[in-house]
Amino acid sequence: MTSFSSLRALALLLVLATPLPVVGQAMDSAGEEPLIVNPMVSARDAMARGDPAEALARYLRVLARDPGDLEALSGAGAAALAVGDADAAINFYVRAEKISPRDGRIKAGLGSALVQKEQPRAALRLFDNASDLGVPPIDVALDRGLAYDLRGDNRKAQAEYALVTRSRPDPEATRRLALSLAMSGDRVSALAILDPLLRKRDIAAWRARAFVLAMTGDAPGAEAAAYAVLPRYQADALKPFLARLPSLKAAEKAAAVHFGHFPEDKVPEMVQTGPAAAPKASPPTTVARPSTPRPTFDGDGRLVLRSDAPSAKAGSVPAAGVQAEPPVVLSDPQQKVADQRSLAEDRRAAQKRAAAEKAAAEKKAKAKEEAKARKSNPERYWVQIASGAYRPDLDKEWDKQKGRFSKLLSGRTPWTTPYKSTNRLLIGPFASKSAAQDWVNDARKGGLSSFPVTTSSGQKVDPVN
Numbered sequence: 179m180t181s182f183s184s185l186r187a188l189a190l191l192l193v194l195a196t197p198l199p200v201v202g203q204a205m206d207s208a209g210e211e212p213l214i215v216n217p218m219v220s221a222r223d224a225m226a227r228g229d230p231a232e233a234l235a236r237y238l239r240v241l242a243r244d245p246g247d248l249e250a251l252s253g254a255g256a257a258a259l260a261v262g263d264a265d266a267a268i269n270f271y272v273r274a275e276k277i278s279p280r281d282g283r284i285k286a287g288l289g290s291a292l293v294q295k296e297q298p299r300a301a302l303r304l305f306d307n308a309s310d311l312g313v314p315p316i317d318v319a320l321d322r323g324l325a326y327d328l329r330g331d332n333r334k335a336q337a338e339y340a341l342v343t344r345s346r347p348d349p350e351a352t353r354r355l356a357l358s359l360a361m362s363g364d365r366v367s368a369l370a371i372l373d374p375l376l377r378k379r380d381i382a383a384w385r386a387r388a389f390v391l392a393m394t395g396d397a398p399g400a401e402a403a404a405y406a407v408l409p410r411y412q413a414d415a416l417k418p419f420l421a422r423l424p425s426l427k428a429a430e431k432a433a434a435v436h437f438g439h440f441p442e443d444k445v446p447e448m449v450q451t452g453p454a455a456a457p458k459a460s461p462p463t464t465v466a467r468p469s470t471p472r473p474t475f476d477g478d479g480r481l482v483l484r485s486d487a488p489s490a491k492a493g494s495v496p497a498a499g500v501q502a503e504p505p506v507v508l509s510d511p512q513q514k515v516a517d518q519r520s521l522a523e524d525r526r527a528a529q530k531r532a533a534a535e536k537a538a539a540e541k542k543a544k545a546k547e548e549a550k551a552r553k554s555n556p557e558r559y560w561v562q563i564a565s566g567a568y569r570p571d572l573d574k575e576w577d578k579q580k581g582r583f584s585k586l587l588s589g590r591t592p593w594t595t596p597y598k599s600t601n602r603l604l605i606g607p608f609a610s611k612s613a614a615q616d617w618v619n620d621a622r623k624g625g626l627s628s629f630p631v632t633t634s635s636g637q638k639v640d641p642v643n
Contacts, residue, residue: 216598221253227544228537230260248277255287262530264294282311290321296437298325316341320351323358324436330429332362349375353386357393361431365394381407382532389435392420552636559614560593560606560631560639561621569594569601572642576603583626592642595633604631604639 221236234257240250255270271288278284289304305322309315323338339355342348352371359368368390375383384407392400400420404413422440423431433439564575576592590605608614614630621628633639 218249218253221250221257225253225257225260228533228540230257233257234261245273246277248274248281251277252281252284252287255284255291259287259291259294262294264291267291268295280311282308282313285311286313286318289318289325293321293325293328296328296433296439298328301325302329316345320348320354323351323354324432327354327358327361327432327436328429330427330432332358332428336362349380349383353383356383356390357386357432357435360390360393361428363394365390365396368394382529386435388416388420389423392423393426393431393435395424397421397424548636551638555633555636555638557635558607558633558639559611560602560604560608560633561614561617561628562602562604562631563587563621563626563628564603565597565600566603567600569596572601572603576642579603579626583621583624586621586624586626593639594642595637595639602631603642607639 217236217239221233221240224230224233224236234254237250237254237257240247241254244250251270251274255267255274258264258267258270268288268291271284271291274281274284275288285304286308289301289308292298292301292304302322302325305318305325308318319338319341323335323342326332326335326338335358336355339351339358342351343355352375356368356371359365359371369387372383372387372390376387384403388400388403388407391397391403397420400423401413401417404416404420408416419434419440423434426434426441430441433441563579566572566575572592572594580587587605593604593606594601595604596602606614608617608630611630611632618628618630
């Protein structure tokens with residue numbers, strides 16, 4: 179994972195290498211206001227469209243200039259968590275908490291990061307604090323449920339996941355609920371809950387199905403499910419992992435299926451020897467060369483897979499009944515352990531791919547909505563007569579202006595559109611830019627200070643009630 183210091187170094191590099199946004203200093207002949215590019219707004223937009231990596235880069239740029247910016251710290255924590263860097267997220271949230279110790283959102287984010295670090299007790303305390311400070315329970319339910327599962331309290335976990343699924347469709351909450359039900363032995367309900375996602379060919383749901391079957395004692399079914407969605411060498415490596423799941427306690431099952439983490443004393447067919455796991459000691463022996471890598475586990479009991487997978491053509495699958503290669507002597511039981519990668523990394527890679535697909539679909543939908551907005555909101559010409567930070571009070575401001583300049587505003591209708599941290603109070607639309615300017619000139623003679631505004635294609639302008 180990327181450390182916080184390296185993230186900060188990246189931020190400084192970006193600041194030094196990238197020119198700062200140019201701020202327009204002059205208004206055009208019609209009196210337009212300058213356009214200001216705000217990196218904080220860009221970061222929020224990136225998170226909204228499902229691009230946490232871009233959002234993190236933007237927040238880091240803000241923090242490079244102002245390390246104490248609370249919104250940037252909190253946003254960077256959320257973005258780091260979304261890209262899978264729990265350590266960096268914790269660092270950001272801890273700094274934010276020092277600035278605002280009673281911010282429930284910050285405590286909730288820190289709790290989610292601690293869940294990813296498999297520290298459920300501390301995470302649950304933070305979720306309780308967040309709720310006490312006004313964060314709605316549903317906003318922390320997904321990760322609070324996982325924290326309860328990691329504590330072995332499946333009933334409470336299931337109540338949290340159900341809180342989410344009752345309010346909105348959420349595939350991740352559905353998968354976690356199914357896994358939690360399987361941890362408590364309810365295979366029928368777990369499979370029934372997964373069924374709609376399985377019909378949609380949700381790959382993560384199919385993987386969850388393999389874990390459900392394994393945890394409830396159906397090893398053959400679990401292996402078949404694994405082969406259906408994983409490359410053959412990964413599915414082969416998972417066999418001992420799946421076979422040992424039923425023997426674990428509920429909390430251990432949660433750590434295994436969500437983080438690929440086995441307890442040290444239950445690592446399949448392995449003993450711990452220092453920083454990496456090795457097969458049980460035995461003299462050199464003659465064995466058949468395996469067609470796929472043998473599964474091993476690291477010093478923390480995490481399942482790892484070899485990176486030197488069989489070199490076959492893309493998409494090829496070994497035919498049934500193919501004879502194994504001639505026996506070879508394996509004299510070093512620890513060979514090639516250093517090149518292994520973990521199942522947890524596989525899961526994160528799959529999640530990133532799914533997130534990328536989701537982001538692409540959302541980008542396409544957004545483009546379609548923007549095209550529709552441009553068609554229904556073409557470029558138009560207005561005159562701004564006032565502004566207000568609180569939009570519901572614009573009707574009062576309109577009444578005030580109309581009372582002072584009743585003759586000038588007679589027959590006019592008030593409109594509004596947001597601009598930075600405030601809201602414009604407009605009249606119009608006018609037939610042209612010059613027509614709006616002519617009205618401004620006439621209004622100036624009557625004592626009303628105003629200026630013309632052109633709204634771009636797609637910019638929504640609403641009537642003031």
